[in-house]
Amino acid sequence: MVDSMNKNIETNGVRSSISDNPLIDCQDVDVYYGDKQALYSVCLGINEKEVTSLIGPSGCGKSTFLRCLNRMNDVIDTCSITGCIKINGEDIYDPNIDVVELRSRIGMVFQKPNPFPKSVFDNVAYGPRLHGRIIEKADMSNKVEESLVRAGLWDEIKDRLNEPGTSLSGGQQQRLCIARAIAVDPQIILMDEPCSALDPIATAKIEELIDELKAKYTIVIVTHSMQQAARVSQRTAFFHLGSLIEVGDTENIFRSPENEQTEAYVTGRYG
Amino acid sequence: MVDSMNKNIETNGVRSSISDNPLIDCQDVDVYYGDKQALYSVCLGINEKEVTSLIGPSGCGKSTFLRCLNRMNDVIDTCSITGCIKINGEDIYDPNIDVVELRSRIGMVFQKPNPFPKSVFDNVAYGPRLHGRIIEKADMSNKVEESLVRAGLWDEIKDRLNEPGTSLSGGQQQRLCIARAIAVDPQIILMDEPCSALDPIATAKIEELIDELKAKYTIVIVTHSMQQAARVSQRTAFFHLGSLIEVGDTENIFRSPENEQTEAYVTGRYG
Amino acid sequence: FIFFVFSIVAVLTTFGIILSLIFETIRFFSQVSFIEFLFGTHWSPQTAIREDQVGSSGSFGAIPIFTGTLLITSISMLIAVPLGLYSAIYLSQYARPKVRNYFKPILEILAGIPTVVYGFFAALSVGPFIRSLGESFGLTVSTESALAAGLVMGIMIIPYVSSLSDDVMSAVPESLRDGSLALGATKSETIRKVVFPAALPGIVGAILLAISRAIGETMIVVMAAGLAANLTANPLSAVTTVTVQIVTLLVGDQEFDSPKTLAAFALGLVLFFITLALNILAMMTVRKYRERYE
Amino acid sequence: MTEHIVSSYDDDLKEISDGLITMGAEVLGALKNVEMILENNDHNLAQEIIKNDLLINDLGQSVESKVFNILASRQPMAIDLRIVFSAVKMSLYLERCGDMCKGISNRILKGDLNDAQSPDTINHLVNMCIRVHSNLKLVMDDYAKKECKNSMKVWESDSEIDSLYSAILMEILNSIKANPEAIEALVPLLFIARYLERVGDQATNVAEETYFVVTGEDLEGQEKTEVENETTF
Amino acid sequence: MTEHIVSSYDDDLKEISDGLITMGAEVLGALKNVEMILENNDHNLAQEIIKNDLLINDLGQSVESKVFNILASRQPMAIDLRIVFSAVKMSLYLERCGDMCKGISNRILKGDLNDAQSPDTINHLVNMCIRVHSNLKLVMDDYAKKECKNSMKVWESDSEIDSLYSAILMEILNSIKANPEAIEALVPLLFIARYLERVGDQATNVAEETYFVVTGEDLEGQEKTEVENETTF
Amino acid sequence: MNKTIRQLTLKRQFAEKRFKFYGQASLFLALIMLVVIISSMTYRSIPAFTNYGLNLNINLSQNNIDKDNINYRRLIRENIFLLDSGCEDRKCRREFSRLFSSGAAYELKDSLENDPSLLKKDFRKFILFSDDADLFYKFGIDKNLPENERRLSDREISWLSDFQEAGLVEKRFSTNFFTNGDSREPEIAGVLGAVVGSLYTILITLIISFPIGVLSAIYLESFAKKNRLTDFIEVNINNLAAVPSIVFGLLGLALFINFFGMPRSAPLVGGCVLSLMTLPVIIIATRASLQAVPPSIREAALAMGASEMQVVFQHLFPAALPGILTGTIIGLARAFGESAPLLLIGMVAFVVDIPGSVTDPATALPVQVYLWADSPERAFVAKTSAATLVLIFLLIVINLAAVILRKKYQLKW
Numbered sequence A, B: 001m002v003d004s005m006n007k008n009i010e011t012n013g014v015r016s017s018i019s020d021n022p023l024i025d026c027q028d029v030d031v032y033y034g035d036k037q038a039l040y041s042v043c044l045g046i047n048e049k050e051v052t053s054l055i056g057p058s059g060c061g062k063s064t065f066l067r068c069l070n071r072m073n074d075v076i077d078t079c080s081i082t083g084c085i086k087i088n089g090e091d092i093y094d095p096n097i098d099v100v101e102l103r104s105r106i107g108m109v110f111q112k113p114n115p116f117p118k119s120v121f122d123n124v125a126y127g128p129r130l131h132g133r134i135i136e137k138a139d140m141s142n143k144v145e146e147s148l149v150r151a152g153l154w155d156e157i158k159d160r161l162n163e164p165g166t167s168l169s170g171g172q173q174q175r176l177c178i179a180r181a182i183a184v185d186p187q188i189i190l191m192d193e194p195c196s197a198l199d200p201i202a203t204a205k206i207e208e209l210i211d212e213l214k215a216k217y218t219i220v221i222v223t224h225s226m227q228q229a230a231r232v233s234q235r236t237a238f239f240h241l242g243s244l245i246e247v248g249d250t251e252n253i254f255r256s257p258e259n260e261q262t263e264a265y266v267t268g269r270y271g
Numbered sequence C: 001f002i003f004f005v006f007s008i009v010a011v012l013t014t015f016g017i018i019l020s021l022i023f024e025t026i027r028f029f030s031q032v033s034f035i036e037f038l039f040g041t042h043w044s045p046q047t048a049i050r051e052d053q054v055g056s057s058g059s060f061g062a063i064p065i066f067t068g069t070l071l072i073t074s075i076s077m078l079i080a081v082p083l084g085l086y087s088a089i090y091l092s093q094y095a096r097p098k099v100r101n102y103f104k105p106i107l108e109i110l111a112g113i114p115t116v117v118y119g120f121f122a123a124l125s126v127g128p129f130i131r132s133l134g135e136s137f138g139l140t141v142s143t144e145s146a147l148a149a150g151l152v153m154g155i156m157i158i159p160y161v162s163s164l165s166d167d168v169m170s171a172v173p174e175s176l177r178d179g180s181l182a183l184g185a186t187k188s189e190t191i192r193k194v195v196f197p198a199a200l201p202g203i204v205g206a207i208l209l210a211i212s213r214a215i216g217e218t219m220i221v222v223m224a225a226g227l228a229a230n231l232t233a234n235p236l237s238a239v240t241t242v243t244v245q246i247v248t249l250l251v252g253d254q255e256f257d258s259p260k261t262l263a264a265f266a267l268g269l270v271l272f273f274i275t276l277a278l279n280i281l282a283m284m285t286v287r288k289y290r291e292r293y294e
Numbered sequence D, E: 001m002t003e004h005i006v007s008s009y010d011d012d013l014k015e016i017s018d019g020l021i022t023m024g025a026e027v028l029g030a031l032k033n034v035e036m037i038l039e040n041n042d043h044n045l046a047q048e049i050i051k052n053d054l055l056i057n058d059l060g061q062s063v064e065s066k067v068f069n070i071l072a073s074r075q076p077m078a079i080d081l082r083i084v085f086s087a088v089k090m091s092l093y094l095e096r097c098g099d100m101c102k103g104i105s106n107r108i109l110k111g112d113l114n115d116a117q118s119p120d121t122i123n124h125l126v127n128m129c130i131r132v133h134s135n136l137k138l139v140m141d142d143y144a145k146k147e148c149k150n151s152m153k154v155w156e157s158d159s160e161i162d163s164l165y166s167a168i169l170m171e172i173l174n175s176i177k178a179n180p181e182a183i184e185a186l187v188p189l190l191f192i193a194r195y196l197e198r199v200g201d202q203a204t205n206v207a208e209e210t211y212f213v214v215t216g217e218d219l220e221g222q223e224k225t226e227v228e229n230e231t232t233f
Numbered sequence F: 001m002n003k004t005i006r007q008l009t010l011k012r013q014f015a016e017k018r019f020k021f022y023g024q025a026s027l028f029l030a031l032i033m034l035v036v037i038i039s040s041m042t043y044r045s046i047p048a049f050t051n052y053g054l055n056l057n058i059n060l061s062q063n064n065i066d067k068d069n070i071n072y073r074r075l076i077r078e079n080i081f082l083l084d085s086g087c088e089d090r091k092c093r094r095e096f097s098r099l100f101s102s103g104a105a106y107e108l109k110d111s112l113e114n115d116p117s118l119l120k121k122d123f124r125k126f127i128l129f130s131d132d133a134d135l136f137y138k139f140g141i142d143k144n145l146p147e148n149e150r151r152l153s154d155r156e157i158s159w160l161s162d163f164q165e166a167g168l169v170e171k172r173f174s175t176n177f178f179t180n181g182d183s184r185e186p187e188i189a190g191v192l193g194a195v196v197g198s199l200y201t202i203l204i205t206l207i208i209s210f211p212i213g214v215l216s217a218i219y220l221e222s223f224a225k226k227n228r229l230t231d232f233i234e235v236n237i238n239n240l241a242a243v244p245s246i247v248f249g250l251l252g253l254a255l256f257i258n259f260f261g262m263p264r265s266a267p268l269v270g271g272c273v274l275s276l277m278t279l280p281v282i283i284i285a286t287r288a289s290l291q292a293v294p295p296s297i298r299e300a301a302l303a304m305g306a307s308e309m310q311v312v313f314q315h316l317f318p319a320a321l322p323g324i325l326t327g328t329i330i331g332l333a334r335a336f337g338e339s340a341p342l343l344l345i346g347m348v349a350f351v352v353d354i355p356g357s358v359t360d361p362a363t364a365l366p367v368q369v370y371l372w373a374d375s376p377e378r379a380f381v382a383k384t385s386a387a388t389l390v391l392i393f394l395l396i397v398i399n400l401a402a403v404i405l406r407k408k409y410q411l412k413w
């Protein structure tokens, strides 16, 4: 058996730096809401098939950053963004990029579970249908089953596929939303405080699910709980007042962050 | 210096049992909402000038029990209560008891800060005016100042007595509510999750305030956070499914509760 | 784009109203002096049948109309405000939810009954009733008394006051009520000292809207109030209102250039601006209230 | 106790507990080896013990690291907190036991047990080792089962080991007095006795921790016995 | 570091830190006394050390209890967690130091230092004691200031103490060989040396913990030196 | 001190009881009013649902009538005077025939055209009395009044009494009321024309205001950028909702009739005016129900890669539909009961025929009520009351539809 404490410290040099070829690569991202700047030249790389968590005090721009990654900020009129975000080396703010196609490659899960008021089946089938990916009925059933299985929901609700998605419990709804996101085979899943509306049991299930999903997807999760970041993520980025203050190995961030502000926030000294 | 760990264990026999003459003495309290029983023969003594916290999973009847103590349950039509609750040896459900007078002896602080949409001054003066206790203007000013001082709010808002209470920050509002409760010189203060709507800083201030108040008042506090109970209270009562499962020294409850269910809840094993 | 055009329809309507009213009004004031209209105390728009008849232009002093409107509106508010408010208080604060769920819609039926029905009721039952009642006290009461119209209109307005007041009082957070009760206040003290003041802006808004309703109400007054433009504050006598005059001036065949017809438009413009002002005021107070609790 | 809502929390806790149990097993193995070395003067086995101590240290570090992580990411309470809290101390105690075994091995490797020419003393040491081994085994079994059946017994029987130690000490002193030239071979025995006595002490420490984990209370009168223990010459 | 939002949290943490610092001060006082005893053969002072050890144990227990409470009621992270986590180990180390001093006192009380008739050895012991004292003082000062200026130095200089110990050991063995009858008076010196060496080891342990608290990292190559240390005869 | 507090407490408890009583009393009063109105209408309308008539022998077997050229009026008259009227002079005869409804001829015409075989037969025909005679049977008459102040002379009264003794008088349910258009004769006046007119008007209102209202609400809610213009539009719409209905009448008069030259009295114009009035109601209701759809649904769909259009028509609109429909129905119900603006655009004409298209002159039910209420004939009082009942009944039906719709399709979030 190897000493895990030491191992992490030894391997820090490798893991905590952005890998040479991060899946998502943000350079000098500034975001403005009207005149108000919400993000200040954020540079952050996100590794493939890892869970990266974004932490920081309320209003520090975590959600804003997350929503830049699938261009959900386009929806807000006042929001403008400069800088460069590359996914797979492709600049997603390039005018030639098709936003719809981009979003189909990036799943998103929100703070409040938001299943459509349709049946469970239709919820999951929504994405594939939308993008015309799957037309055959049998294929669709398979896809739906596969997604629900992967979201750890199949066994619980396989007999209730025709009930409305909104009739499920909160935790099930959230997993249904994850299944819906998975159904379009995204490469990346963004999660904005996915457990903050859930009770501890449902939270635990989602956390376990995240742990399983990271084998196949790159996950970026916003959380307000340092503990949750510690439990689910490999890398953690700390935001403060719109700036990225520190990013590194999760274990390092909660054992001994390098930045004073990070330490102040993590230890509850942030006023 | 004395070994504090051992001391507590040694003195357990004395402190964890209900003192011979508890200020509040509940015997076999059953509460029904319509046909639904919410409390099952709760027997609990609450010592004077101590902080007693009530913990338990959601819906276990903590708030219900708390609201029995100042007969706030009378407001709910369907609610009926049997058993005996004595305060200072006087049965508060005796038909001869004047509820209005009873409530003026028992302050209550709610989950969400609820200052009246009046000025800060009028908020605090509301109770004394209502009960016709204080008529002189100067006396009232003194009373208001005294209450605000005791609630640790005077220095912050002494220049803003004429602003509406709702214009204060959340934490200040909650302390204003405490000041309002104090202003009628209650013997007991009931608090129903007083910090759950507040941020950490405000929570800390309220917790410190509770610590000071216990020198003068008997405090019963409902909290969903075991940690908070550990921080502020001397005795802790654990409710589950409407029954009082265990009551004892706070330190004991979180070091080694006697009951399996308590331990399960406290350690996060409650399903 | 189609969407945009459609949404403009509403604006166009408003402009249509204003323009057509103003246009006709200007024509009216080219024939009748503005001062006379606003401050004249004599109203008899009956112009001669033939153009060349002497005194062909009637007199257009609108003050009696305005005071008549005011009188009837006041009477209706005197009925509606206390009844509506106390009903709202009872429903929102005392009644059990079941009772409330029953009685609130029933009360709202009052607002759903077409006004023509009220008018008929006022003219047929209330007017004569009041007259006979008054006569039994030795008073001379006109069948078409302001009181009858005002009374019935008051009944019609009750739900306008109570419904919105009920809503705003129910919207006062439960926690405020609990806070007051826990301090040892009785229920009525809580309502009077906490709930009511907290809901006041909303209630004022409701009352303003009700007033604007009452002023613009047509059928009841057309059917139950008189045509005689009396300048009086006696609720037992017959008065006339802006809306009544508009209807009487315009029903039947009109020539679009006689001052009689055009006077209706001038009255309409006044009506429009008064209600507009009241609505905006009401909207502002209600919005202020919303801001406080959202 | 039932399982946690969060099964990964159970896993984390189990890893800590298992880590300590493995450490205990390793230490017990080392003690067994010490016994055999004393009996057979087996230098290879001594080498192995020394090598194994590295493993025990690693295990200890890993337990500590896990404790740190669990404290950071969960909020252990009551029984869980007792397990986590005690784990730090237990791992120190067991590491120390490993160190002692290594110390014994080192002493033995320095010379030749036969040089001491006091088979009686060595037999007594073997005896002592067996007693210590049995004590530690009892408490580690208790810990694994989260019971405290034997803790009290072990804790009390430590004084017997102390007596054994005193006796062996006197024996060795007498041997030295009788044969001062053999002192280089005899002093190691003295240290071995001392080490074994300390392992026994650690067993009582572990017993105390187990008792705390299981009951949430401290074994009483702890200091008093320790004082006695120290006064043995 | 700035203060916590919750000042009572700061207080709790400070209590722990202060508890350890007090313990350190007590242990240092005891070491100073040991030095004086060795110089003056002062039995009264020895009694006092033994009495004081109870206090040190109490302090240790109180620190542990506070650590337990803070873990239960707060959720320490990063620097705070490091302080709390290390406090358990530090308190064990310092307690052990206290025990050692008590052990020394006991040994001294059993006989008379003068019986050993080896003033040189005693002088060397005093020297060693001074070295150990200075090391422990350095690291406790570091800890109090939450620095690690001296930790490394102390940690490295432990091998010097080990050499001192080896030398004294040889001296005593030679004395015994020279005068086997004085063995009853000389063996205590042997144990005293051993105790002092162990206190030195604890000082390095404390140094490691301080280093961890301050930097969040472990002092490297720890095992290697410890192995060397153990091989000293 | 204690005593004063005790007194104070008593006073406070009394105030409490009084306050609660006020509330109960107000509610009770308001409800009583409702009951009074409804019941007085019902009570007064009862006579309108029955008619008295005479079973008259019509003898056609003797007469040889020219099939294509029948004077029904004469036929009736001839047969009437087979009864024992005891009249000699013309005046008396005219008085006698005035006892019968002038509509009798039309009814005879109808039945003969339906069944030509009757032309060769003797048969009995139910002939309606005129309103005054009808009222005599229903309420009697105050004979103490001087004859010239009465509606019926002594002679007429004696005829009517004779009919009754002869057993010729019969009371029948008044189907006329539901199948006829308006008439000057109360006994044959019906509401069908007005109801049809109302329905046409509402139809026009629905066709115009629903699409415009819904689409502009969707625009404002989903696509419009927040700027001065949309703010202005919003304030405007809120205001329009509270503008008195009569002002819309003025607009209709000036705009549609005077400016565009549309026909007066037509449901088309009425519908246009009412749709302007209903529009803000629909817009507000639609926006409210669109707003009630949680924004998270929109975000979810967008994040799945749906376009704005898809979001609106796949998610927002279906989810808001029940609310939109309810709002629309309520708006229409208001328009249905509206009369003031219709008065101004001339839908007060006396229209006997049942309108066949939206451009035919027509009246609306509420206006009909107004018209009848203004009529001098006493018999119209009952008719008016009955018409209000029909109006209220139709409104209840409409509103129930809204309630049921809401109950059935309302989504829970």
Ligand SMILES: Nc1ncnc2c1ncn2[C@@H]1O[C@H](COP(=O)(O)OP(=O)(O)OP(=O)(O)O)[C@@H](O)[C@H]1O
Pocket (backbone or CB within 6 Å): A033, A036, A038, A056, A057, A058, A059, A060, A061, A062, A063, A064, A065, A076, A078, A224
């Ligand atoms: N639509 C918007 N228009 C204007 N400002 C906005 C908008 N959304 C966010 N902001 C501002 O941008 C800043 C960052 O907001 P963001 O939502 O990203 O914070 P956050 O870190 O996610 O906070 P939280 O933890 O509360 O979710 C905040 O100051 C916020 O007020």
Ligand SMILES: Nc1ncnc2c1ncn2[C@@H]1O[C@H](COP(=O)(O)OP(=O)(O)OP(=O)(O)O)[C@@H](O)[C@H]1O
Pocket (backbone or CB within 6 Å): B033, B036, B038, B056, B057, B058, B059, B060, B061, B062, B063, B064, B065, B076, B078, B224
């Ligand atoms: N007004 C009420 N009418 C009917 N049942 C009620 C009412 N208030 C509470 N209950 C029921 O009584 C039980 C106890 O409720 P109570 O509010 O005391 O729980 P609690 O322990 O305070 O929970 P929480 O932590 O969520 O506040 C619950 O099952 C709840 O559903």
Ligand SMILES: [Mg+2]
Pocket (backbone or CB within 6 Å): A062, A063, A064, A192, A222
């Ligand atoms: Mg956010």
Ligand SMILES: [Mg+2]
Pocket (backbone or CB within 6 Å): B062, B063, B064, B192, B222
């Ligand atoms: Mg509660």
Ligand SMILES: O=P([O-])([O-])[O-]
Pocket (backbone or CB within 6 Å): D096, D198, E096, E198
């Ligand atoms: O510190 P010890 O060597 O006696 O365990």
